[in-house]
Amino acid sequence: MAEPEFLIVEAIYPGMTQLDFTAPHTIFSRIPGARVVVASEPGGPIESDGGLVFAGARRMAEIERCDLLFVPGGYAATEAANDQAFMREFRRLALTARYLTSVCTGSLILGAAGLLKGRRAACHWGWRHLLPLFGAIPDPARVVRDGNIVTGGGVTAGIDFALVVAAEIGGDALAQSLQLALEYAPAPPFDAGRPETAPPEVLAAVKARMAPQLAERAAAAERAAARL
Amino acid sequence: MAEPEFLIVEAIYPGMTQLDFTAPHTIFSRIPGARVVVASEPGGPIESDGGLVFAGARRMAEIERCDLLFVPGGYAATEAANDQAFMREFRRLALTARYLTSVCTGSLILGAAGLLKGRRAACHWGWRHLLPLFGAIPDPARVVRDGNIVTGGGVTAGIDFALVVAAEIGGDALAQSLQLALEYAPAPPFDAGRPETAPPEVLAAVKARMAPQLAERAAAAERAAARL
Numbered sequence: 001m002a003e004p005e006f007l008i009v010e011a012i013y014p015g016m017t018q019l020d021f022t023a024p025h026t027i028f029s030r031i032p033g034a035r036v037v038v039a040s041e042p043g044g045p046i047e048s049d050g051g052l053v054f055a056g057a058r059r060m061a062e063i064e065r066c067d068l069l070f071v072p073g074g075y076a077a078t079e080a081a082n083d084q085a086f087m088r089e090f091r092r093l094a095l096t097a098r099y100l101t102s103v104c105t106g107s108l109i110l111g112a113a114g115l116l117k118g119r120r121a122a123c124h125w126g127w128r129h130l131l132p133l134f135g136a137i138p139d140p141a142r143v144v145r146d147g148n149i150v151t152g153g154g155v156t157a158g159i160d161f162a163l164v165v166a167a168e169i170g171g172d173a174l175a176q177s178l179q180l181a182l183e184y185a186p187a188p189p190f191d192a193g194r195p196e197t198a199p200p201e202v203l204a205a206v207k208a209r210m211a212p213q214l215a216e217r218a219a220a221a222e223r224a225a226a227r228l
Numbered sequence: 229m230a231e232p233e234f235l236i237v238e239a240i241y242p243g244m245t246q247l248d249f250t251a252p253h254t255i256f257s258r259i260p261g262a263r264v265v266v267a268s269e270p271g272g273p274i275e276s277d278g279g280l281v282f283a284g285a286r287r288m289a290e291i292e293r294c295d296l297l298f299v300p301g302g303y304a305a306t307e308a309a310n311d312q313a314f315m316r317e318f319r320r321l322a323l324t325a326r327y328l329t330s331v332c333t334g335s336l337i338l339g340a341a342g343l344l345k346g347r348r349a350a351c352h353w354g355w356r357h358l359l360p361l362f363g364a365i366p367d368p369a370r371v372v373r374d375g376n377i378v379t380g381g382g383v384t385a386g387i388d389f390a391l392v393v394a395a396e397i398g399g400d401a402l403a404q405s406l407q408l409a410l411e412y413a414p415a416p417p418f419d420a421g422r423p424e425t426a427p428p429e430v431l432a433a434v435k436a437r438m439a440p441q442l443a444e445r446a447a448a449a450e451r452a453a454a455r456l
Contacts, residue, residue, distance in 0.1 A: 019410070022250040022280070026383075029278035036279070045283055050257035051264070052250070053283040055273055104411075124411055142415040154411025155254075159384060163417050176420035176430045177437075182247070183332075183353055183382025185421030186414035187370040189391050192404035193413030202404045209405075 006034040006169060009066035009097075011090055012057060013040060013083070015076025018048035019155050020103045024070060027162035030178055031170055039063055041086040049074055060089035065096035068165070072158075073104025073124060075213055078220035081112035101150045101165060103158040110149070111136050112224040120146040122161075124154030125195050126210050130218060133225040156193075159184060234262040234397060237294035237325075239318055240285060241268060241311070243304025246276035247383050248331045252298060255390035258406055259398055267291055269314040277302055288317035293324035296393070300386075301332025301352060303441060306448035309340035329378045329393060331386040338377070339364050340452040348374040350389075352382035353423055354438050358446060361453040384421075387412060 008028050012021055029036045040046050043059035071090070080086050091113045094100055102110050107121040111134025120137045122144040123130070131138040142153045143164045150168070152161025163184070167175035192198040198206075236256050240249055257264045268274050271287035299318070308314050319341045322328055330338050335349040339362025348365045350372040351358070359366040370381045371392045378396070380389025391412070395403035420426040426434075 017254075018250055019254040022246055025280060026245075026247040026278055038280070050254055052253060052266070055281040055283040142413070143417070154409075156387060156410050156412040156414065160415050160417060167417065172418065173427075173430055173433070176418045176426060177434050179416060179418055179420045180423070180426045180430060180434050181382075182384050183421055184384040184414075184416055185370070185419075185425065186384065186412075186416065187388050188407060188412055188414065189371070189388060189395065190400065190404045190407055191413075192407045193411055195408070197413065198404060198408045199401070202401055202408060205401070206405050206408050 006031070006068070007066045008034055008036045008068045008070060009063055009093055010036060010038045011040070011060060011069060011071045011093070012038060012046050012054070013076060013080040013086055014047055015074055015079065016046070016048050016072045017074035017104060017155055018050055018052050020072030020074060020106065020158055021048065023156070023158040024072070024103060024162040026182065027159070027166055027178055028070070030181070031166055031174065034169065037063060037066075041083070041089055060093065063093065066093055067097060068099040068101060069093050069097040070101045071106040071109045073102065073106040073108070075217070077105035077108050078217045078224065081109050081224040082220055087113060099148050099150060099165070101161070103152040103161055104154050107131060107136070107151045108134070108221060110151070112228070114228050116149070119149055120144050121149065122151040122153045122157065126154070126214065127217065130221045133221050134228065234259070234296070235294045236262055236264045236296045236298060237291055237321055238264060238266045239268070239288060239297060239299045239321070240266060240274050240282070241304060241308040241314055242275055243302055243307065244274070244276050244300045245302035245332060245383055246278055246280050248300030248302060248334065248386055249276065251384070251386040252300070252331060252390040254410065255387070255394055255406055256298070258409070259394055259402065262397065265291060265294075269311070269317055288321065291321065294321055295325060296327040296329060297321050297325040298329045299334040299337045301330065301334040301336070303445070305333035305336050306445045306452065309337050309452040310448055315341060327376050327378060327393070329389070331380040331389055332382050335359060335364070335379045336362070336449060338379070340456070342456050344377070347377055348372050349377065350379040350381045350385065354382070354435075354442070355445065358449045361449050362456065
């Protein structure tokens with residue numbers, strides 16, 4: 001008898017950060033024995049940030065269960081956390097999953113689903129302080145594992161995160177072969193990827209640009225938390 | 229009078245490696261003053277590897293010119309290099325561009341367009357040795373700049389590559405602010421991203437898996453090179 005396949009559901013929503021979704025998808029879709037299903041609440045095309053439109057997402061309601069549930073982040077994450085139809089399907093699938101996973105502000109969606117109470121989780125550095133609204137413990141690590149919950153930090157952390165997940169599902173040699181096939185030997189031209197290492201004027205500029213969104217998103221996160 | 233916008237055209241094709249495309253797109257689409265146009269030869273939906281379908285690509289023939297032309301790689305790169313309709317439009321746009329750029333095996337497409345004669349270029353480690361078919365000089369660096377040509381290595385090198393391009397177009401502070409916003413402080417769980425560092429048995433397994441494709445792709449690259 002064949003091994004039952006390992007079903008990964010990627011729950012996406014309008015306005016997600018596309019790289020939060022596409023980097024893990026690249027790795028998940030190359031795990032032998034895993035089947036990846038991309039789904040949104042209504043199904044059909046989904047527009048991400050940066051204008052890319054993904055066609056062909058399945059309807060979440062059509063999917064009975066999964067082994068691993070994944071959700072990306074994005075400026076729209078707190079909007080998704082307040083979308084009752086999305087959250088109902090997300091929670092239902094989460095109850096069937098062996099692993100609950102996210103990248104970036106996707107952890108705010110896990111939190112809003114009531115799945116992070118007392119659990120450590122990663123999040124994008126700019127929004128990590130919102131996690132306690134959902135009873136979660138913010139962790140600055142790039143990939144955080146707490147029991148069956150695996151979360152990644154901001155955007156590009158999705159590569160490191162997905163390799164950790166691949167190693168968990170298929171073993172270290174599989175993850176290493178994916179890393180080699182994707183030539184993942186990063187060499188950033190600057191050392192500006194974290195608030196602690198970025199030039200102070202760069203950090204100040206990015207924070208200033210995020211400020212209006214932060215106020216709005218914090219209010220949305222509070223609304224979502226009030227429903228828990 | 230407003231600054232004229234900097235037009236980036238991303239030339240995509242069926243079977244491209246989606247992360248080759250989506251990682252640079254994330255960065256290019258966040259460069260202030262740049263407009264990014266995604267285009268394919270026929271226009272419309274394009275299916276990438278891993279099953280993701282991108283909707284809404286423009287027809288290449290509709291685009292008059294660009295400042296920067298970008299092409300991703302993928303197992304299908306040598307197929308694209310033999311697609312006369314795609315290559316005709318690609319060459320036409322290349323002649324209008326100030327910068328010619330690629331990630332991964334996208335450099336084989338630049339080569340097949342006759343743009344790399346005597347120029348250094350990067351490529352995925354597994355296919356880099358095919359560059360001399362097009363008169364190019366293979367360079368193992370993660371990001372290679374030779375005059376107006378900027379090329380990145382395999383798949384994930386697209387992040388480093390696009391940050392180098394962002395710095396060239398908009399300055400170091402812009403590239404650093406994008407790096408910070410994308411939290412690009414990589415922490416791979418293994419050191420297996422290059423043939424030189426991967427465990428020998430992992431390298432052997434990946435090479436064995438690539439072998440049948442390599443023979444076929446090398447033959448396709450030779451057919452494309454014969455037309456130069």
